[in-house]
Amino acid sequence: MCQSCHVRPVSTYGTPTRRRDGRAHSGTTGTPGRGSGLTTHAPQTAQSVTLPASLDEAVAALTAMPAAVPVAGGTDLMAAVNKGQLRPAGLVGLSRINEIRGWQYQDGHALLGAGLTHARMGRPDFAALIPALAAASRAAGPPQIRNAGTLGGNVVTAAPTGDSLPVLAALEADLVVLGPLGNREIPVSHLLAGRDLLAPGELVAFVRVPLLHAPQVFLKATGRTGPARATASVAVVLDPARRGVRCAVGAVAPMPLRPLEAERWIASLVDWDNDRGLAPEALAAFGEYVAAACIPDPPGDEVLPPAVLHLRRTVAALARRALGRALS
Numbered sequence: 515m516c517q518s519c520h521v522r523p524v525s526t527y528g529t530p531t532r533r534r535d536g537r538a539h540s541g542t543t544g545t546p547g548r549g550s551g552l553t554t555h556a557p558q559t560a561q562s563v564t565l566p567a568s569l570d571e572a573v574a575a576l577t578a579m580p581a582a583v584p585v586a587g588g589t590d591l592m593a594a595v596n597k598g599q600l601r602p603a604g605l606v607g608l609s610r611i612n613e614i615r616g617w618q619y620q621d622g623h624a625l626l627g628a629g630l631t632h633a634r635m636g637r638p639d640f641a642a643l644i645p646a647l648a649a650a651s652r653a654a655g656p657p658q659i660r661n662a663g664t665l666g667g668n669v670v671t672a673a674p675t676g677d678s679l680p681v682l683a684a685l686e687a688d689l690v691v692l693g694p695l696g697n698r699e700i701p702v703s704h705l706l707a708g709r710d711l712l713a714p715g716e717l718v719a720f721v722r723v724p725l726l727h728a729p730q731v732f733l734k735a736t737g738r739t740g741p742a743r744a745t746a747s748v749a750v751v752l753d754p755a756r757r758g759v760r761c762a763v764g765a766v767a768p769m770p771l772r773p774l775e776a777e778r779w780i781a782s783l784v785d786w787d788n789d790r791g792l793a794p795e796a797l798a799a800f801g802e803y804v805a806a807a808c809i810p811d812p813p814g815d816e817v818l819p820p821a822v823l824h825l826r827r828t829v830a831a832l833a834r835r836a837l838g839r840a841l842s
């Protein structure tokens with residue numbers, strides 16, 4: 515945690531995909547061009563494509579061919595192939611694995627299949643379960659991307675603009691990972707922070723999310739109208755059982771950020787036993803607190819560049835609105 519600003523980062527720069535061996539990019543060419551052996555116009559195709567019907571078969575296929583990479587919707591992976599940034603020796607397609615395309619309930623949690631598409635998560639029945647994740651899914655790209663792109667792909671790509679990531683960070687979700695040595699669980703935040711990466715042969719099978727039965731809000735700002743990547747996003751989740759407010763800010767850093775002090779301060783002002791409403795001044799102060807924690811003032815006499823100041827104001831507005839909606 516950054517002690518000076520009391521913000522907990524939950525991801526870092528580093529490997530574009532969260533694998534210990536960087537396998538998904540083992541065939542990368544760096545800057546394509548002369549001497550790279552690839553051009554952006556003629557990406558080499560994978561030598562083998564396997565389409566397993568179960569998670570066990572997928573793990574076996576990845577174990578048998580360590581140079582192969584898993585592909586779900588292909589919206590991130592194939593974009594990298596088309597740009598000549600990735601040359602996988604083989605592909606293990608996950609789209610036929612029915613067991614990861616839905617969800618089930620387990621001990622007060624939802625066990626979400628990694629193969630759930632954004633389109634599926636955006637539907638009303640899912641929104642009744644995990645409203646903020648449904649809102650993030652509805653905001654993730656144009657319809658053709660939402661129809662193909664999956665939760666697992668969003669998490670493993672771990673792009674700063676990944677819309678599900680601040681929601682999963684605020685929910686303190688865990689990943690259920692399946693590999694040749696069996697199952698293990700990793701907090702999503704550990705994968706995003708690079709503290710615990712996927713090992714060779716491992717797949718994200720499920721995302722375990724607590725069911726809080728309380729309002730949750732995801733808001734996203736983009737630089738233009740229509741579907742676009744986030745310039746900033748905020749997830750706010752109420753946890754009445756623990757009398758907590760959890761907030762995560764996406765896209766302003768390589769990782770979703772948790773403004774922990776701001777969370778604790780605002781939770782102490784909420785009247786959890788009554789209507790939970792807060793004065794507009796308190797909502798505004800929360801927005802400013804979150805924004806300043808995630809985009810702190812520079813040291814000394816320096817001032818923030820106008821674009822960064824604008825971003826900070828955007829985060830403040832998103833956080834204020836998201837909390838206001840969650841408490842209304």
Ligand SMILES: Cc1cc2nc3c(=O)[nH]c(=O)nc-3n(C[C@H](O)[C@H](O)[C@H](O)COP(=O)(O)OP(=O)(O)OC[C@H]3O[C@@H](n4cnc5c(N)ncnc54)[C@H](O)[C@@H]3O)c2cc1C
Pocket residue numbers: 531538583584585586587588589590591592593608628629653654655656659662663664665666667668669670671675676677678716717718719741742743744
């Ligand atoms: C035009 C366009 C617009 C987009 N807009 C947005 C947007 O607004 N918001 C947003 O968040 N994203 C956006 N994206 C990014 C992308 O659609 C999402 O990240 C999507 O969720 C990726 O899922 P996928 O199934 O397509 O992943 P894939 O491309 O199949 O895989 C991505 C990576 O994850 C790995 N992987 C996939 N599934 C698993 C698994 N179960 N276990 C282990 N590894 C796995 C793959 O090996 C690969 O390294 C956009 C993409 C495009 C092309």
